[in-house]
Amino acid sequence: MSGFEIVLITFAIIILMILAASVKIVPQAYAYVVERLGGYQATWDVGIHIKMPVIDRIAKRVLLKEQVVDFAPQPVITKDNVTMKIDTVVFYQITDPKLYAYGVDNPLMAIENLTATTLRNIIGDLELDETLTSREIINTKMRVTLDVATDPWGIKVTRVELKNIIPPAAIQDAMEKQMKAERERRESILIAEGEKRSAVLVAEGKKEAAILEAEGEKESAILRAEAKKEATIRESEGQAEAIIKVQKANADGIRFLNESAPQASVIQLKSLDAFAKAADGKATKIIIPSEIQGLAGMAKSLTEVLKDE
Numbered sequence: 001m002s003g004f005e006i007v008l009i010t011f012a013i014i015i016l017m018i019l020a021a022s023v024k025i026v027p028q029a030y031a032y033v034v035e036r037l038g039g040y041q042a043t044w045d046v047g048i049h050i051k052m053p054v055i056d057r058i059a060k061r062v063l064l065k066e067q068v069v070d071f072a073p074q075p076v077i078t079k080d081n082v083t084m085k086i087d088t089v090v091f092y093q094i095t096d097p098k099l100y101a102y103g104v105d106n107p108l109m110a111i112e113n114l115t116a117t118t119l120r121n122i123i124g125d126l127e128l129d130e131t132l133t134s135r136e137i138i139n140t141k142m143r144v145t146l147d148v149a150t151d152p153w154g155i156k157v158t159r160v161e162l163k164n165i166i167p168p169a170a171i172q173d174a175m176e177k178q179m180k181a182e183r184e185r186r187e188s189i190l191i192a193e194g195e196k197r198s199a200v201l202v203a204e205g206k207k208e209a210a211i212l213e214a215e216g217e218k219e220s221a222i223l224r225a226e227a228k229k230e231a232t233i234r235e236s237e238g239q240a241e242a243i244i245k246v247q248k249a250n251a252d253g254i255r256f257l258n259e260s261a262p263q264a265s266v267i268q269l270k271s272l273d274a275f276a277k278a279a280d281g282k283a284t285k286i287i288i289p290s291e292i293q294g295l296a297g298m299a300k301s302l303t304e305v306l307k308d309e
Contacts, residue, residue: 099154
């Protein structure tokens with residue numbers, strides 16, 4: 001093989017190597033910023049691309065995925081002059097590779113410094129208690145501020161989170177004592193409410209027992225009254241029946257006397273007998289009608305005649 005052929009083959013190999021190096025494949029979730037002769041030429045998306053040898057170069061490979069960066073704790077001062085440390089976590093995504101490549105030098109450092117200053121400005125308007133209880137508000141304010149500031153850099157801040165809030169040791173001790181006192185207060189309230197509820201239940205139980213007892217006594221009294229009433233009614237009915245029988249007997253006797261047509265002397269003797277029974281040896285004075293007195297004298301005379309015989 002002659003020297004010319006070797007040179008030709010070598011030249012062909014170099015050309016093939018240059019052409020192979022000029023073919024670029026952009027993977028998924030990436031973008032390439034291409035410069036030509038030192039100036040911005042194009043932004044390559046996913047796929048196969050060919051650059052001009054020597055005059056074109058890939059200036060920056062940009063990751064388009066959402067990324068997260070955790071910044072070191074930053075000292076901040078609250079409105080009530082309490083110094084604390086807060087570390088933040090920022091989620092961001094590159095939306096414009098060209099602006100990201102040419103907008104700012106060292107974008108991560110820029111975001112970190114911007115985050116620190118924004119955090120100090122927001123915390124400076126809040127007191128300690130508000131800082132500890134307003135994380136969501138602080139996160140939202142920081143996200144809006146950072147998103148507006150990083151927009152010219154081709155960066156979109158999607159989320160900002162306060163990872164840790166570290167107050168001074170003295171403040172932590174005071175907060176622990178406060179929380180302990182609060183827990184003891186809640187415990188005392190729960191115990192008092194339990195005792196109150198127990199007392200209420202006991203009182204309600206006694207009240208219900210008294211009501212049931214009163215209702216029982218009432219029902220018992222009603223039953224006794226009804227029994228007594230029924231006994232009285234039965235006794236009255238018995239007395240009425242006895243009176244009816246007596247009156248009936250009297251009526252039968254009178255009717256018998258009327259039917260037998262007794263003589264006047266017999267009636268007078270019966271009257272005298274009735275007066276004697278009325279006296280019953282207890283009366284000291286008895287007034288006897290004159291008709292009966294005459295009959296009594298006649299009866300005495302008859303008795304004396306019978307004795308003489």
